Amino acid sequence: MTGVASGGRANRDSRLASERFSWRRLLHPEGLHATRRQYERRVAISDLLVLLVVIISSEYVWLGRDADTIDAQFGIGYTKFGVLLTLVWWVALRLGGTRRRHVLGSAAEYQRIVHVTVTVFGVIAIVTVLLEFNLSRGYLAIAFPVGLTALLFTRRTWRRWRRQQLLKGRFVENVLVVGQPDNAREIACWFRSHPTQGLRVTGVWRPVHATESQWLRVGEQFIPIMGQARSLLSAVRMTGADAVIVSATDELGHHGLRDLTWELESAGIEMLLSPNLVAVAGSRIGMREVAGMPFVAVKEPTYAEAGNWPKLVFDWCGALVLLVMSSPILIATALAVKLSSPGPVFYRQERIGRDGEPFDMIKFRSMRVGADAELARLLEAQGTAGQPLFKVENDPRITRVGQFIRRYSIDELPQLLNVLRGDMSLVGPRPQRGGEVALYDRTARRRLRVRPGMTGLWQVSGRSNLSWEEAIALDMHYVENWTLVGDLQILVRTVKAVVAKDGAV
Incomplete structure (x- = not known):
């Protein structure tokens, strides 16, 4: 942490740090949100096109041009059924959260796609049996694996493209850390060493008094340290933060964390609580409630x-x-x-x-x-x-x-x-x-x-x-x-x- 005292040299250092930081104020959150929405729309459109091509191709590969109707009473042919299956599958991917902001690019993305696909075809199998539809099993046997493989391939292509954009500094979310400067430095260094995660610390806010002219230096980056003299929402706006990470709760008091959640919820800012467990896999971390109080539960190592x-x-x-x-x-x-x-x-x-x-x-x-x-x-x-x-x-x-x-x-x-x-x-x-x-x-x-x-x-x-x-x-x-x-x-x-x-x- 670099403290800036009064005097000419201190003022010059403060102005220099302010100039290096001022570019972040130009990153208006709406620009990042619009870019995210555009990316999500592109992924959604590619999902729809991939599913449509796979379903229609499966029909012609297995049944040819002279496909029988599935149900003569309702007049449902394979082409109509294929379009309906495509829409149901596509909507299910949306409802299953495969295109949510925090799922795209994460390990859960592939898992959710597989889960949604298995669920959709399981429901279709049950419905066709109950309604006695004359649906070709070979048709589904082609559409299911090919469609799933195509979805995973296109999502992987999008992930690689997004990774390249992150390395160029695009799609990066600004983060405000609430807590001690030392914790903020550790988090900032971790994000710098993992640029493809798309997170960058742009400010530190302490619930206690902190001099407004203090700066935290991480590499070539100067991060401002703010305190009670500036409200949390004001610090969020100043740093252009899209999310807030709480790294320590000792300065917040008994009800401080609850008050922060209400304050950030009204502004639509996401809050993350850091348990300071950098080397522990997420699969080993869970929540356990004891007497109405939540605790972070860490499972034992799995080397056995x-x-x-x-x-x-x-x-x-x-x-x-x-x-x-x-x-x-x-x-x-x-x-x-x-x-x-x-x-x-x-x-x-x-x-x-x-x-x-x-x-x-x-x-x-x-x-x-x-x-x-x-x-x-x-x-x-x-x-x-x-x-x-x-x-x-x-x-x-x-x-x-x-x-x-x-x-x-x-x-x-x-x-x-x-x-x-x-x-x-x-x-x-x-x-x-x-x-x-x-x-x-x-x-x-x-x-x-x-x-x-x-x-x-x-x-x-x-x-x-x-x-x-x-x-x-x-x-x-x-x-x-x-x-x-x-x-x-x-x-x-x-x-x-x-x-x-x-x-x-």
Whole structure:
């Protein structure tokens, strides 16, 4: 926090900060709201067009031009039914909240689309049975999956477009933080490091007295700090805020939060309450009411579930399928390694697994024989001998074939055998050497609660480009918030990262 006292220099600093902040006053909320509404209309129109094309195409693909009527009494043909189905499906997407402002771009968007689609076709199936309509099952069998796939694809296209707009500074919501400046700085830094979330802190308001000439500096941004001398709504208007985040309630008093909700409701401003749980997944956070008082309930970490039978079956079946599918690549790589340099085809190294148990991890050999004996000298030369992540920049020990198989992570494929043996998982924190584990602190040791994986969250979030602190934070998020769906998402992202050679070494 930068305090500005009286005096010429202080006045100059205040004017400079005011000039840097004044551009936000030009961002009138109505402009952002109009842009949002335009985006929502575009998504709605694309939904309608996609559904109409899919439904009509399903009719001609399955029934041809000479489709019978569904019900002769009411004179309903397949074309009329298709148009009606399109409208019902489209309206259901609206009623299901798939096009709401806070749903668009979130993880809940896809879930709601799937839920609405399943519900619509379930209701149609029940209605056709009760009314004894002569409706073709093949027609619905085509329309249902194709329509759902087309909807998800178009929504993904819109999400990618919106992501690009956010990176350009468009569609960004201004946020006013109510609470301590330190909390506001943490929230502002979090938003700056996640620009695709579309949020930006433009002001801090404290329910207690605060000097109006105080500013909070976050990077190149100057954020004004306001207090009781200015009302909350006045601070909202000054900062162009679209939402208010309450980061601390200790300064509000017993009824202050309730009064804020009424004050903001009259102005149509959304209020969010920050529980200061940055590293906890939203699926673990819920509300619990005790004696009429609401509490934020945080579920226990899910690392224990990562060792249960669903993940074990998923790992074993997935490893077996991948091993069979990649067998031609395995054979070709083994021949290339053997013929290109002297030494064994496979490289075995002791790594630390679940609960600190060592095991031999298998890889294709990508370095010359005796490379391990040179590691300490190379790490010392580049000044990273005391860091837990033993990585050598421009490693001279890698062979020509090794460079290629490392670039596309082919050298990791033999670890499928480790998965079948139960030493590793398809997804999890990467196993490290004993020397690296010896440098762990108390927090880092928690990553040993689950079986190590062939790929993990930090690999798909930057691979070797991340610092150790960033990598361990991502591993801890995975350990504490594990889900089977999350494993599937990481596997899909792994394929993309390997193809893009993002951070490969």
